[in-house]
Amino acid sequence: MYDFIDDHHEDIIYDSITELSEKSGIGNATIVRFCKKLGFKGYPEFKVALVRDLSARVPGNVFSGPIEQEDSIETIAKKFYKVNLEALEATMSNMDYDMIKKAALLFRKAGRVHFAGIGHSGMTALETKYKFMRIGFHSDVYTDDHTMLMMASIMDKSDLVFAISHSGETKEIAKMLKIAKTNGAHIIFITGNPSPVNKDDVDYAIHYSSTESLFQTGAVSTKVAQLFVIDLIYTEVARLSMDDAIGKKIKTAQIIKTNK
Numbered sequence: 001m002y003d004f005i006d007d008h009h010e011d012i013i014y015d016s017i018t019e020l021s022e023k024s025g026i027g028n029a030t031i032v033r034f035c036k037k038l039g040f041k042g043y044p045e046f047k048v049a050l051v052r053d054l055s056a057r058v059p060g061n062v063f064s065g066p067i068e069q070e071d072s073i074e075t076i077a078k079k080f081y082k083v084n085l086e087a088l089e090a091t092m093s094n095m096d097y098d099m100i101k102k103a104a105l106l107f108r109k110a111g112r113v114h115f116a117g118i119g120h121s122g123m124t125a126l127e128t129k130y131k132f133m134r135i136g137f138h139s140d141v142y143t144d145d146h147t148m149l150m151m152a153s154i155m156d157k158s159d160l161v162f163a164i165s166h167s168g169e170t171k172e173i174a175k176m177l178k179i180a181k182t183n184g185a186h187i188i189f190i191t192g193n194p195s196p197v198n199k200d201d202v203d204y205a206i207h208y209s210s211t212e213s214l215f216q217t218g219a220v221s222t223k224v225a226q227l228f229v230i231d232l233i234y235t236e237v238a239r240l241s242m243d244d245a246i247g248k249k250i251k252t253a254q255i256i257k258t259n260k
Contacts, residue, residue, distance in 0.1 A: 001026055001034045013051050017043045044089035048209050051083070080220060087221040088228060090209030094194075095232075103188045103204045104236035107132070110186070111158035113139040116148055118172050121164040124226050128162065131234055136248040145172035152176045157184035163202075166210065166222055168193025177201045190229055192222060206233075 004024045005012060012020050020043075021028050035046040071079070107113065113132060117125035122143030129141040142148045152175075155161070161180050165173045168191040177187055177198050187202040194207045208225035238245040 001030065009050060013047055042093050044086055044093050045209065047086050048090045051086070083219075084221045084224045087208075087210050087225045091225050091228060094207060094209060095229075096206070099204050099206055100229075100232050100236055103206065103233050104240060106160050106186050106188060106203065107137065107233075107237045108240060110160035111138070113137050113160045113162055114151060114155070114180075114185075115139060115141040115162045115164075116173060116176060117143060117164040118145075118170050120223070121166055121170075121226075124223065124230070125162075125164050127227075128164075128230050128234075131230075132237070134249055134252040135238055135245040142176075145175070148172060148176040149179065152179035152183070152185070155180050155183045155185040157186075159183075159185040161185050161187045162190070163187065164190045164226060165196070166192040166226075168196030168198075168205075174198040174201075188233070190226060192225070 001024070004026070008023070012023075015023065017028055017031055020026075020031060024031075032042055035041075035043050038046065040046040040049065113129075115125040115129040115132075117123070122141075125143065126141050129139050133139050140151070142151060152161075159180070161177065163173050163177060168189075174197055177189070178201050181187060181201040187204075189196065189198070189202040189205045190208065191205060192208055192210045196202075196205055199205050206229055208229045210219065210222040210225045
C-alpha cells in the first residue's frame with residue numbers, strides 16, 4: 001500500500017477510496033486500516049493531509065489546490081469540486097456533534113455575542129454575525145486587534161466570544177481570547193488546527209478540515225468547511241428556540257423588503 005501511494009501520490013488525491021482500490025488492487029477495508037495505522041481517522045482525512053504536504057513542497061503555489069498553469073477551466077472546476085468535497089468529508093469524519101450541541105447552548109445563555117476574525121476569517125465572522133443578528137442575538141463583530149483587545153477587557157460572564165482562525169495561531173485572536181477568558185467570558189473557537197495554541201483558553205474548539213496551505217490563504221475549501229461548521233451551530237441554535245427564531249427572521253426579512 002505504501003509503495004503504491006508513494007509512486008502515485010499526485011494522482012490519488014483526486015481518487016475516491018473506491019477508485020484507489022480499483023487502481024491499486026487493494027481492498028477498501030485495507031486502505032482504511034492503513035490510514036488509521038498512520039494516525040488518521042479515515043481515508044478523507046489522509047487525503048487532506050496528503051494535499052497539504054504536496055502544496056507545502058511548492059512554495060510558489062498560490063492556487064487553491066493542486067492547479068497547474070496549463071489546466072483548462074473545466075479541469076480546474078473539477079479539481080475545485082473534489083477539493084471542496086474532500087474538505088467536507090474530512091470535516092464530517094472528525095465532527096464532535098456533542099460539542100456542537102454544547103456550543104449552541106452557550107448562545108442561549110449569552111447576553112451579547114462577539115464575533116471575531118482577522119483577514120479572510122474576519123469576513124467569515126462578519127457574515128456569521130449577520131446570520132445570528134437576524135434571529136435576534138445582540139451581537140458585534142471585530143476584525144482588528146485594537147477593537148478586539150478593548151472589548152475583551154470589558155467582557156464578563158454574560159458575554160460569548162465566537163472566534164474564527166484557520167491557522168489556530170493568529171496572535172491577535174489568541175490575545176483577545178486570553179483576556180476574555182480571564183474576565184469570565186465563554187468562548188467558541190472555529191479553527192482548521194486540531195491543536196490551536198489557545199485551546200486552554202476556550203470552552204469549545206471546533207475543528208474543520210481544509211486542504212489550504214500557508215501559501216493558499218483564502219482557499220474556497222476553507223470557507224466551505226468553516227461555513228459548514230458555522231451553519232451546524234446556527235441551525236442547532238435556531239432549533240432550540242424555533243418559534244422565536246422564525247418569528248425574528250421573518251420580521252427582519254419583512255422590514256428590509258418594505259424599505260427597498
